[in-house]
Amino acid sequence: MQTVAVLSLKGGVGKTTVVLGLASAALRRGARTLVVDLDPQCNATQTLDPDETEATLADVLENPTASVLKAAIAPSSWDGEVDVMVGSEELETLNEPDPGARRLEKLGRALAELRHLLADGELPYQLVLMDCPPSLGRLTRSALVAAQGALLVTEPTMYAVAGAQRAFEAVENTRDEHNANLVALGVVVNKVRTHSYEHQFRIQELRESFGRLVMPVALPDRLAVQQAQGACMPIHQWQTPGAREVSLAFNLLLARVLRTGSRGRHNAVTWPTDEAEAVTE
Template sequence: MQILSVSSLKGGVGKTSVTMGLASAALHQGVRTLVVDLDPHADTTTGLAVSRGTGTEVGKLLRDAKRADIHSHVARSGWVDLLPEGRRAEAKLDVVVGSALSAMYDRPDIRTRDMRRLKLLLDRVSGYDLVLIDCPPSLSGLTRIGWAASAGVLMVAEPSLFSVAGTERTMRAIRMFSNEYAPQLTSAGVVVNRTRADSAEHEYRLLEMERLYKDKLMIPVLEENPFWQQIQGAAYPVHQWPGDQVRDLARSFDQLLRQLV
């Protein structure tokens, strides 16, 4: 089972969008997936079409980490119901739902024993090929909880000066955190989001990222798509969106997922 945290120390780069795109690719490819929504805003939970009131909030599970069994508390993504009937029985896309309650652990001075709470929960999980942890855009307690439970951190960046600088800070933070708390943790790669082929600035920043990140920069980069916001607003998987407007975007997520799993 591959456990990955999807992270950025800079907000607004599309971290949740990338999590949802990878979840859509996993569902499309038959990869059994669990998504853990650690962000108190719970946007991933909403985007994955989780029915209101189903599942147990991640904050409650973290609080009861020594005894709770995730299998009894996950919610099923509504995306599964959009698959052809013959594929629904075998498909698996579950969610540990997010909520504001998890913010109780989002402290900069989180204790080491609290940092291990999600790892305790996931150590008892089986039946999944992939776990995606959507982390908040900071290095406070919840991100550290996600990193402590993960084998790798998938960083999300945009082709902009501030995002490049933020990704460098994230890489340094991963190395320091790995040395001190989680020796298994590595940088899984950098996904570049919202690129535009007609932007000279984006072209320059992509070249800069190639130089800085070398083999960590994942190909393909994700191009900006005017339909992406509409898809998320509809809580719909990109691979099931009707028409050809996002077919290339869906293929990009397929290629990225194959490199990660």
């Protein structure tokens, strides 16, 4: 089971879109996936559209036992392969700026419990994707403490690039203080317009800051993303040229996330530059 926190410290850049796109690509590959919705806005839960549950992630963060965990997880309306640990507005009240180590570790304890259930043949997930809110309080930090990999999302704009740099510092700090095994999987550049000089400039700036951590697979700005989300459908099932383009990018991104994550932190930035360039800028 591979666990990935998807974060940026800026809202609206595409964290939820990346989580949903990777879940959609995983569905296509037949990899059982759990989306953990840490954002009090609950956008991932909305698009995955599960039936009502008896508990939510807010309960799990208070009491990470197997029974609470199971009560907070439901199948998505997409397919049996993608489940969701449902978000809740209540998460906002749990997003303390300085929660202390014990509270920061509760999500990690919940994922450890999930691994036990996996070993017992229950809840057989290959991938856990954590959708973070755009702040560095307890929720995002819990995800970094619990995850094996951190995937940063940014747009090619000035403020978003600054947000990605702060998010990367948060990853480094969490690795130093709480989670020595945390791997920076890379920086995904989203909403790219191919012919925009400004976007090319910002992508170059990102490469100067992050080097090879910038994913060679950029996600193009396509209306299909919003249409599929609004229809509560995986992007891979949205049959338009724009959706196909974005889906292909997510397939490549998922392959990289799985490959980099399984290699461990020392090789985290040494990707081969083979398949993806066709979809880049």
